[in-house]
Amino acid sequence: MAETARLAGFIDDTEFSDIPLDAIEAGKRAIRDYAGVAVFGSQHAVGNRLSRYVERFEPGKHATVFGRGTASATGAALANGGFGHAVDYDDTFESIVIHPTSPTFPAALAAAELVDGAGQDVMTGYLVGVEAAFRIGHATYPSHYDQGFHATGTIGTFGGAVAAGCVLGLSPTELTHAFGIAASSASSLKKNFGSMTKPYHAGHAAEMGLRAALLAQDGFTADPEIMEGPIGYGEVMTPGGDYDPSVITDGLGSDWAIHDIGFKPYPSGVITHAAMEALRRIVIEEDLEPSDVERVVVTLDDAATEMLHHKQPTDALQAKFSIEFCLAAILLERDVDIHAFSDEYVQSDQAQSTIQLVERAFEPNLFGDEFAGYGGRVVVETVDGSEYVEEERRAPGGPSNPIAEERWIDKFETCAGTVLRDDQVDDLKRAIDGLEDQGSIAELTTAVTPE
DSSP: OOHHHHHHHHHHHOOGGGSOHHHHHHHHHHHHHHHHHHHHHTTSHHHHHHHHHHHHHSOOSSEEOTTSOEEOHHHHHHHHHHHHHTTSOSOEESSSSOOOHHHHHHHHHHHHHHTTOOHHHHHHHHHHHHHHHHHHHHHHTTHHHHTTBOHHHHHHHHHHHHHHHHHHTOOHHHHHHHHHHHHTTOOOBGGGTTSTHHHHHHHHHHHHHHHHHHHHHTTOOOOTTTTSSTTSHHHHTOTTSOOOTHHHHTTTTTSOGGGGEEOOSSSSOGGGHHHHHHHHHHHHHHTOOGGGEEEEEEEEEGGGGGTOOOSSOSSHHHHTTOHHHHHHHHHHHSSOOGGGSSHHHHHSHHHHHHHTTEEEEEETTTTTTOGGGOOEEEEEEETTSOEEEEEESSOTTBTTBOOOHHHHHHHHHHHHHTTSOHHHHHHHHHHHHTTTSTTHHHHHHHHTSOO
């Protein structure tokens, strides 16, 4: 059986009871991380504009919009997916460049609201959606990403389609058509990094994934073998010839992809995080202030050059892809969170002057084959002639380099607490912790709506 049909069969066969407890618990952690970031993102400049669009052109009462109200199901998926990625603080796979939850969970949740689904339905849909995104992502990596596609948007569309299709109870045949529809709906370019369109990619993926599932449910057709063949998605999207269909089919249901998810400690492109963490250690251990520093030299892998577009950012979105700003913020704040990534902060004289202390350098294969971990080396030269060197070979927050639990908890409470009252933040935690219980969707959707 070919990969499209094999994946559809796995989704159809998977029941909540088939999913290991550790995968369920890992899924709830990822959903909590997403929910906090999405609630905050709902009030961000990106969130405000997406909300206005949805209110005008995709209104309705079918599904919940985080931090707002309601909309059509596809409108809610668009908004909630964009909210999750609005400040680039959402989770990411450690082994591949994809943010899985923002395009996947909103599609599952909106689909469940359409059919009055239970928490178990949402959890099952979400976990198999993450699985599909992980496998299709790896099957097309690195050629697809290197070609300039933002896989969170392209591959994430399949994750959204699978998540929604599972919740809606699509048959294997309907699922293969949903894959075909999703394949023709998936698009996102890395050229848009540092603009509002990057977070839109995640929302677009969630909306298109849900739409693909709904169309397939109604009998809309597509090629049922969309991944296969010379003009199938796999070959077309990997001009380097890297497509490996066995990655999609081998071991389905054994090693769950949810365990590859890591949680960001900083609201910026993950390529900046290892260097930020290395500088954070130096600044804290040596008790340095910007006035103590003569120069900071950061070395990253050559592959980072295409993501770090902005040496001198002028707004918060550009700053997320500026290694200069990210390290300047560490020098100024030590512990950097959402509050440093505002237009006002980025444009401040203090931030702009501190940026001038940072110099970038690149090396091919900096840490051998570990680029997937986005490693970095930082050298700090002080005004008194001292020099401090730190390396971080993998981005903090992933399974192989986890962040401290208190940092993850503080991230959720800070993000959600900027929009919700303390009791609502507690309600949101409780709703996610009990998501597999019947009736918990209403608790969740109520918790993410400010009174």
